[in-house]
Amino acid sequence: MGKLGFIGLGVMGTPMAAHLAAAGHDVSGFDLNADARAKLEAAGGRAAADVADAVAGAEVVITMLPDHPQVEQVVLAPGGVLDAVAPGTLLADMSTIRPETSIAVAEAGAAKGIRVLDAPVSGGQAGAEEAALSIMVGGEAADFAVARPLFEVFGKTIVHVGPHGAGQVVKAANQLVVGGVYGLVAEAIVLLEASGVDAGTGLDVLAGGLAGSRILELKRKSMVAREFKPGFRIDLHHKDMGIALAAARQADVALPLTGLVAQLVAAGRSMGYGSLDHSALLKVVEELSGRSSQEV
Amino acid sequence: MGKLGFIGLGVMGTPMAAHLAAAGHDVSGFDLNADARAKLEAAGGRAAADVADAVAGAEVVITMLPDHPQVEQVVLAPGGVLDAVAPGTLLADMSTIRPETSIAVAEAGAAKGIRVLDAPVSGGQAGAEEAALSIMVGGEAADFAVARPLFEVFGKTIVHVGPHGAGQVVKAANQLVVGGVYGLVAEAIVLLEASGVDAGTGLDVLAGGLAGSRILELKRKSMVAREFKPGFRIDLHHKDMGIALAAARQADVALPLTGLVAQLVAAGRSMGYGSLDHSALLKVVEELSGRSSQEV
Amino acid sequence: MGKLGFIGLGVMGTPMAAHLAAAGHDVSGFDLNADARAKLEAAGGRAAADVADAVAGAEVVITMLPDHPQVEQVVLAPGGVLDAVAPGTLLADMSTIRPETSIAVAEAGAAKGIRVLDAPVSGGQAGAEEAALSIMVGGEAADFAVARPLFEVFGKTIVHVGPHGAGQVVKAANQLVVGGVYGLVAEAIVLLEASGVDAGTGLDVLAGGLAGSRILELKRKSMVAREFKPGFRIDLHHKDMGIALAAARQADVALPLTGLVAQLVAAGRSMGYGSLDHSALLKVVEELSGRSSQEV
Amino acid sequence: MGKLGFIGLGVMGTPMAAHLAAAGHDVSGFDLNADARAKLEAAGGRAAADVADAVAGAEVVITMLPDHPQVEQVVLAPGGVLDAVAPGTLLADMSTIRPETSIAVAEAGAAKGIRVLDAPVSGGQAGAEEAALSIMVGGEAADFAVARPLFEVFGKTIVHVGPHGAGQVVKAANQLVVGGVYGLVAEAIVLLEASGVDAGTGLDVLAGGLAGSRILELKRKSMVAREFKPGFRIDLHHKDMGIALAAARQADVALPLTGLVAQLVAAGRSMGYGSLDHSALLKVVEELSGRSSQEV
Structure with missing residues (x-):
């Protein structure tokens, strides 16, 4: 495959771009942060001078940005990716953003002959570093087929889930379930402890039955021990819940x-736990129940 | 072990008592329903004439009743189990009821020298028939040790979770998580479908990641297909949510x-789905989103 | 009118009974608390030795008790009011309890020829002292007609709202609306303050338009000033929300x-604000938003 | 006062602009809808050819637009109001939009020497037609003083509530309270009716006590009668709840x-009631309780 442009070298983008460079791809990357650009060079990629430089002549462009305003700025604004690449280029936006922006990007791309996929990921920084991301892809099947070998460089589960925006919708559905299960497990822990029941023993029972979940499996011990080192930060989950609500609004559904x-x-x-792991939702439920003294 | 008294031969109690009889125990059972008594006799047990007859001379009494008023009536009321059995008898109340009633029964028992365990189960009718119930036991460790061999006749996972009432608290915690996960999965399905994404494909992705759960594993296909044959009826889960709220009130916690x-x-x-499986919570979320036409 | 029995001389019952005595009625009262009985004597009533003594020979009995277990104990239990009074007596239970208990009391009364009204009040201690209570009455119209002159001694708004239990249902509806409006006003205040808007000015606008309410009218200044002296305590409102949920369950409705x-x-x-005024719901919303420093 | 530019001649803007023209102001208005422009001419204003034409030479510009994308388009985009007016002009944006957009507009205006107020209204179409709007104004006091005489032409309650964006925050707070009170009254009605209590009688009691509100006063009869002619449409309230949530997110608060x-x-x-009055929230609660047959 020819040249790859990669915009957005944060905690996710840096290891993803590094994996691509390590796999022998010709990666030209850009980020406003100079350190991030230096890391890409150290990993065998090329640090571009700006967005246009990064994507010039690229066959595929990957964007990995914080939220929809950055995608609008980098991709849609005058001088952005859609202005800088040639017709026929494939843009895979791997940012987690509102489905409606993904659809708008796809439509703007189509008007210029540029193919677009929305391809948000889950698995977090660890997943990016260990090349074990789950990737939910929306767009045309033919474009998915082109991008798939690239996604396989840093992904483990890669699924084409539907048309433009569908990747974002599936990611939003994932995050609402994850946030909700954390909340439910937090309520279970608070109920158990306040009733004088050992939460560890109680959750062992729950984990083994119909209440069982990946979260109970992976996080019940750390939650009971009040270990909230991220992992995936509450601040990021807060952003993702905003996306889930925006997706619900777009789809005209009510999700109480x-x-x-x-x-x-x-x-x-708001309580100041934004940089803790999302399992720290337990602290919110504890405070609601006047049990903040449980903190360790 | 000596004679067993068994009160409450419903869809759960009948197979449980039958397993005990089949295992060679001397089971004397009672239920207001004559058919239920006949089934016990067919299974090798003895149909007693009333509660006092069933428990007379029993070493262990098991009660499996619909809710706390029945437990109060059968166990606590004048002429009930606590009046009819000798000091030293062990009463295992396997009904799912409010923790405070379990504690009251244990205290009333203690006043008469009768040992009490609360031992609610999960696994439903299928679990009872296949001798695969999960049993959450509250009470004294020594009494648990006595009852355990009996529980093993129809149970697979049997855990002593704490003092009197603890079995009910763990069951309540289990049911609030199960109900909540069904609600979250329902919201995910409605969001996916209303966004034009194939729900089956989307849920496959969720099931494989941090959003994964036993419910997604076992029920996602039937939910997407709108197959709601119980399983565990919404009417029963409604009762159990009432218990969870009563347990929260008792423990002085807030569980939003x-x-x-x-x-x-x-x-x-209320909508008329009480006799469907609890996964039919999907129908509630659908109606809230004006999508009742999705019903099949 | 003949002799009145009055059971339950708490912060509400004491002034109500005193008003009746002051109006010239022959009031025989009982409460487990001796000070309360002394107060009734000081107010011109007679302190009875027990429930049976208080109600013996009474034409009308009024009960004003904390919750349904006390009503069950005082009214329904052996030796209680229904056992102690003659057929034809009218019992007005003015306690705030679950509708289903009021209905059970009415049915038990009917079986003995005793007429029953449920007549919960709103207006709090101040309303009782100032003879300005609102009284919501369920039961037969003919019985309401008999009780009305007595109710007028301490009540200002007295409405026959329907059959047995209807008084409790209307009280429950009242309390769910009151609790909810406090919550909404609390959320409005937190939003205004966190946005840098003067909450007093903002609430003045709300109070003057479609968002206006009695609560905004009476309580917005004290809420903004964080003055939470009761008034009506959160602990009591917590009890009443339990009644509202029980009434919803009884009526088979869903009230999200x-x-x-x-x-x-x-x-x-749970957070420790139980003895503050219910407007202290503001403190809950503040803590959820990490703004407990706003307390004064 | 000199020339006024007025952009946005919908159901609100048309009567507002007409009142200004009738009061003798020189109003130049624009809307994409030709009928709307014709109505303005009929009312004594001038129909402009486009935005730039409407605002050219204006001393004050009023915008009354559906939502923030239209404000961004009309005011901020190249060739928009901020490009077309002279420094010193006062722009009063009376649209109901997210506070953050109002702040962005104020900042963009300040950069060009243009003074900006956010001045959303409540009172609906009837309020606009009857010149009885409530107007919540954010921005500088000096600018408020300039705009006030104009606002008085169509407003009744006009309050300067704080800095830029404060008008929107107060409007958001208003709408969250209004929506919530409708929901609470709906739940009260459903509880009363399902319990066999006459809802009209019950709500009369609520309206007279601490549960009383402007909504109970104005709407209880129509709600019980299931008359949902708008009034203020659910579709618009849905938009406003989105603004309230955006404002909460911006202010970093949690509003459950x-x-x-x-x-x-x-x-x-979602259920199809978007064009009914917001009191039709009752229909949502009814359907949740399986009582859609109550519709009339």
Whole structure:
């Protein structure tokens, strides 16, 4: 494959771009942060001078940006990616953003002959570093087929889930379920402890039955021990709950639990726990029950 | 072991008592329903004439009743189990009821020298028939040790989770998580479908990641297909959410998601879906989103 | 009118009984608390030795008790009011309890020829002292007509709202609306303050438009000033939200806002604000938003 | 006062601009809709050819637009109001939009020497037609003093509530309270009716006590009668709940009731009631309780 442009070298983008360079791809990357550009060079890529430089002549462009305003700025604004690349280029936006922006990007791309995929990931920084991301892809099947070998460089589970925006919708659905399960497990822990029941023993039972979940499997010990080192930060989950609500609004559906989970996650952030792991939703439920002394 | 008294031969109690009889125990059972008594006789047990007859001379009494009023009636009321058995008898109440009633029964028992365990189960009718129940036991360790061999006759996972009432608290915690996860998965499905994404494909992705759960594993296909044959009926889950809220009130904690899940389950019942599987919470979320036409 | 029996001389019952005595009625009262009985004597009533003594020969009995277990004990239990009074007596239970208990009391009364009204009040201690209570009455119109002159001694708004239990249902509806409006006003204040807007000015605008309410009118200044002297305590409102949820369950309806409001009120109690005015729901919303430093 | 530019001649803007013209102001208005422009001419104003034409030479510009994208387009985009007017001009944006957009508009204006107020209104179409709007104004006091005489032409309650964006925050707070009170009254009605209590009688009691509100005063009869002619449409309230949630996110606060109310209003829209009055939230609660047959 020819040249790759990569915009957005944060905690996710840096290891992803490095994996691509290590796999022998010709990667030209850009980020406003100079350190990030230096890391890409150290990993065998080329640090571009700006967005246009990074994507000039690219066959495929990958963007990995914080939220929709950055995508609008980098991709849609005058002088952005859509202005800088040639017709026929494939743009895979791997940012987690609102489905409606992904659809708008795809439509703007189509008007210029540029093919677009939305391809948000889950798995976090660890998943990016260990090349074990899950990637949910929306767009044309033919474009997915082109991008797939690249996604396989840093992804483990790679699924084409539907048309433009579908990747974002699946990611939003994932995050609302994850946030909600954390909230439910937090409520279970608070109920158990306040009732004088050993939470560890109680959660062992839950984990083995119909209440079982990946979160109970991976996080019940750390939650009971009040270890909230991220992992995936509450601040990021707060952003993602905003996306889930925007997706619901776009789809014209009413999601009552999602609406409440979003406020509990917001509470985690408001209370000052934004940089803790999202399992720290437990601290919100504890404070609601006057049990903040449980903190360790 | 000596004679066993068994009160409450419903869809759960009948197979449980039958397993005990088949295992060679001397089971004397009673239920107001004559058919249920006949089934016990067919299974090798003895149909007693009333509660006092069933428990007379029993070493262990098991009660499996619908809710706390029945337990109060059968166990605590004049002429009930506590009046009819000798000091030293062990009573294992396997009904799912409010923790405070379990504690009251244990205290009333203690006053008469009768040992009491609360031992609610999960696994439903299928679990009872296949002798694969999970049993959460509250009470004294020594009494648990006595009852355990009996529980093993119809149980697979049997855990002593703490003092009197603890079994009910763990069951309540289990049910609030199960109800909540069904609600979250329902919201995910409605969001996916309303966004034009194939729900089956989307849920496959969720099931494989941090959003994964036993419910997604076992029920996602049937939920997407709108197959809601029980399983565990919404009416029963409605009762259990009432217990979870009573347990929260007793423990003086605030559980916002549980409070909302309880109302969504209540909606399922109010809407006429009480006899469907609890996964039919999907129908509530669908109607909230004006998508009742999705029903099959 | 003939002799009146009055059971339950708490912060509400004492002034109500005193008003009746002051109006010339022959009031025989009982409470477990000796000070309360002394107060009744000081007010011109007679302190009875026990429930049976208080109600012996009474034409009308009024009960004003904390919750349904006390009503069951005082009215329904062997030796209680229904055993102690003659057929034809009218019992007005003015306690705030679950509608289903009021209905059970009415049915038990009917079986003995005793007429029963449920007649919960609102207006709090101040309303009782100032003879300005609102009284919501369920039961037969003919019985309401008999009781009305007595109710007028301490009540200002007295409405026959329907059959047995209807008084409790209307009280429950009242309390869910009151709790909810406090929660909404609390959220408005937190939003205004966190946005840098003067909450007093903002609430003045709200109070003058469609968002206006009695609570905004009476309480917005004290809420903004964080003055939470009761008034009506959160602990009592917590009890009343439990009644509202029980009434919803009894009526087979789903009330999502009520379910959430109940948990926010529970949080107020869990956090240690149970003896503050119910407007202290503001403190719950503040803590959820990490703004507890706003306390004064 | 000199020339006025007026952009946005919808159901609100048309009567507002007409009142200004009738009061003798020189109003130049624009809307994409030709009928709307014709109405302005009929009312004594001038129909402009485009935005730039409408605002050219204006001393004050008023914008009354559906939502923030239209404000961004009309005011901020190249060739928009900020490009077309002279430094010193005062722009009063009376649209109901997210506070952050109002702040962005104020900042963009300041950079060009243009003074900006955010001045959303409540009172609906009737309020606009009857010159009885409530107007919540954010921005500089000096600019408010300039705009006030114009606002008085169509407003009744006009309050300067704080700095840029404060008008929107107060409007958001207003709408979250209004939406929530409708939801609470709806739950009260459903509880009363399902319990066999006459809702009209019950609400009369509520309206007279601490649960009383402007909504109970104005709407209880129409709600009980299921008359949902707007009034203020659910579709518009749905938009406003989105603004309230955006404002909460911007202010970094957690508003659990608001989060749930937003989903109930979304349900009203999803269920097909978007063009009914917002009191039709009752229909959502009814359907949740399986009582859609109550519709009239």
